[in-house]
Amino acid sequence: MGSRPPARRVSAAGSAASRKPNVNGHAPRSDDAPVPAFTYDPANRRILVADDAEDIRTLLVELLTDEGYDVVEARTGREMLDIYHGPQHPALVLLDVQMPDMTGIEALREIAQSSGGQTLPIIMMTAFTTASVAIEATMLGAFDYLHKPFDIENVVQKVKTFFSTQEQEAQMTADPAEADQRLRDEIIGSSPEMARIFQMIGRAAASDAPVLITGETGAGKELIANVLHKNSLSASGPLVKVNCAALPESLLESELFGHEKGSFTGALNQHKGSFERANRGTIFLDEIGELTLSTQTKLLRVLQEKEFERVGGTAPIHVDVRVIAATNRRLEDEVSAGKFREDLFYRLHVLTIHVPPLREHMEDVPLLVQHFLHKHRYGVAGRSARISPDAMDKLMTHLWPGNIRELENTIQRGIVLSQGGLVTAEQIQFAPQAGGRLIDITQRVRERMPLTQVLNEVERELLVEALKQHEGDRVAAAHVLGLELTDLTQRLHDFGLDGEYAAD
Ligand SMILES: Nc1ncnc2c1ncn2[C@@H]1O[C@H](COP(=O)(O)OP(=O)(O)OP(=O)(O)O)[C@@H](O)[C@H]1O
Ligand SMILES: [Mg+2]
Known part of the structure; x- marks a missing residue:
């Protein structure tokens, strides 16, 4: 000593x-x-x-x-x-x-x-x-x-x-916002399926043709759109996102194409639409399968002629915008059903990136888990949480109906429960509505549940989900469900749901 x-x-x-x-x-x-x-x-x-x-x-x-x-x-x-x-x-x-x-x-x-x-x-x-x-x-x-x-x-x-x-x-952590941003735009995966997606992104980034991204909810469509825009050789302008399912037709058109002052009640000023704002950049049309036929026609014209008029306007406006569209529907089926214009479908279909559901590339789960543990650090100076082997086993055997978003949410919940420490199997809790929400038809038939009762069950879940997705906005919920507002209100009332999701 x-x-x-x-x-x-x-x-x-x-x-x-x-x-x-x-x-x-x-x-x-x-x-x-x-x-x-x-x-x-x-x-x-x-x-x-x-x-x-x-x-x-x-x-x-x-x-x-x-x-x-x-x-x-x-x-x-x-x-x-x-x-x-x-x-x-x-x-x-x-x-x-x-x-x-x-x-x-x-x-x-x-x-x-x-x-x-x-x-x-x-x-x-x-x-x-x-x-x-x-x-x-x-x-x-x-x-x-x-x-x-x-x-x-x-x-x-x-x-x-x-x-x-x-x-x-x-x-x-010197600049957590910056660190976060970096991870937010990272696509993770080493499976052959993901390798193919990286290749497709590369190909699409080199061109300015429209891109259609298809895949189930939570599979990563928007993330791919972000990365594609960032890497795009031709896009120098911004990325503007429009959720086509969120607005009724007239509002959506004004959102997309803008409007002139006085073109409708409440149009107090001229408004530049998303296409104008996205000039020389990218417009991301999310849930494109929800567009009405009339809006589809207008969109087709922008794709073909690169021009449109504002709502209530007459002068054509010329724009140079890369279109990225996404949908979790099978557009081919929508075309067959007469709900989606075939010509628009072919326009969009030039470059298609199909994102597989997570259950088809489970070998990416461990990498994704590490990524999310890092992305969602716990506390200000918090180190990344870690995962126990039994927790990882549990993650590897789940079917992930909500895909990568569900995995991310599950990990986030685990991090909170473990307070940023070691996430154990007990702390891996699957959201009931993610897996359990898909009504188990086999089970219902085995239980001999009458058709009307099953349909009621489905309807109730649809109503709740539509309201949830639109933060309780009944107009939007009615729109996505193809219902009149009064009809939706009545149905909610019948299910005793009016209190829970009261409009404002
Ligand atoms: N390959 C991936 N690597 C890392 N994170 C991913 C990956 N794919 C998806 N994510 C993350 O999962 C979440 C959901 O992805 P995203 O929003 O892109 O899904 P989506 O396909 O657009 O879903 P929806 O159809 O419901 O809109 C996001 O937080 C995203 O960053
Ligand atoms: Mg999305």
């Missing part, structure tokens, strides 16, 4: 013993404001070694001092907490699990209580060979754990990893 430079080592007995714990057992503070459990300070290289065994403390102090860290010691859990909350606040704690006054897990739990679930600068040291301590420590937010007796190389390695991770994360 004599070989250590004394300035580098602050003994717990010297610095913290004079600081008496208050009634709660915490070190007294100058005010009652909660001290953030963990704030990154690049200048802080202090490590607190908390262990009741002197030989282990000595070993670690020497080892880490030689590596250039400032090392402080604590012999009990209480002492550790005092130093942790005191002026000698360490950047990292190596915390023994078994100590005489309180266990390391208890001390960790106390720190975790005020941490808001973020990852803690704590590496647990345990002689237990069972996983339970490691799991509990991880769930409470410990950064890592070391098994005793430890290999010295391993200790140094883990400590170094801790400091470099802090550094990296400080850089990454």
Whole structure:
């Protein structure tokens, strides 16, 4: 011990013993404001070694001092907490699990209580060979754990990893909005199906022909449109998105093509439509299968002649806009049913990107999971949560009717439930409406449920879903269901749903 430079080592007995714990057992503070459990300070290289065994403390102090860290010691859990909350606040704690006054897990739990679930600068040291301590420590937010007796190389390695991770994360979270944005526009997947999509995006980006993206809900159509626009060689203008299902025909046309002042009641000013705003850029027409035949005709003209008139206007307006359309319907079927213009279909069908449902490329699930764990970090300086093997098994056997969106939501829920720690199988909870919502016809027949009752069940779910998708907007919900508003209102009333989704 004599070989250590004394300035580098602050003994717990010297610095913290004079600081008496208050009634709660915490070190007294100058005010009652909660001290953030963990704030990154690049200048802080202090490590607190908390262990009741002197030989282990000595070993670690020497080892880490030689590596250039400032090392402080604590012999009990209480002492550790005092130093942790005191002026000698360490950047990292190596915390023994078994100590005489309180266990390391208890001390960790106390720190975790005020941490808001973020990852803690704590590496647990345990002689237990069972996983339970490691799991509990991880769930409470410990950064890592070391098994005793430890290999010295391993200790140094883990400590170094801790400091470099802090550094990296400080850089990454310096501008969370920017980091988020980067991940938001990333398409993940290494399956042959996804490889084919990347290839198609590349091909489409090099041309300015219309692109049709088809696929089930949540499969990633809008994400592909975003990426395609970003990479598009010809689009220098903005990406403007229009959800064709959200508006009744007249409003949609004015939204798409704009209107002149006074063209209809309420048209107080001239309005530039989405096509004009998207000039030299891209327009994303989501749910294009919902367009009425009349709007389809107008759209066809824009595609063919690159021009249109504003609602109530006579002067043709010329635009140069790449059209990306998306639908979860089979447009071929809509054409056969006379609901979609065949000529428009062929115009849009030049470049088609079909996004497969997630159940057809399950080998991408692990990558997607890692991506979402990273995308939805927990807390401000939070590290990415992790996933347990049994949770991953559960994810690999689900059918994902809501596709990648459902997977993303499931992971997000798991991250919240695990408070950014280790997501376990119990924390993987499938949204009932995602899988369960598809009414199980086989089951209904087995249950001998009468037709009218099944139809009622379907109708009720449709009404609820339409309102949900349109945030309780009954006009929009009635429109997508092809109902008159009064009819919708009556049906909601019949199901006793008027209270729940009252209009405003
Ligand atoms: N391959 C992917 N990699 C990473 N994230 C993805 C991928 N595919 C989809 N996502 C994410 O899943 C969510 C749903 O995707 P998106 O909104 O593009 O689906 P969609 O096909 O447009 O669904 P809907 O038909 O319901 O509108 C988004 O948050 C998106 O970022
Ligand atoms: Mg979409």
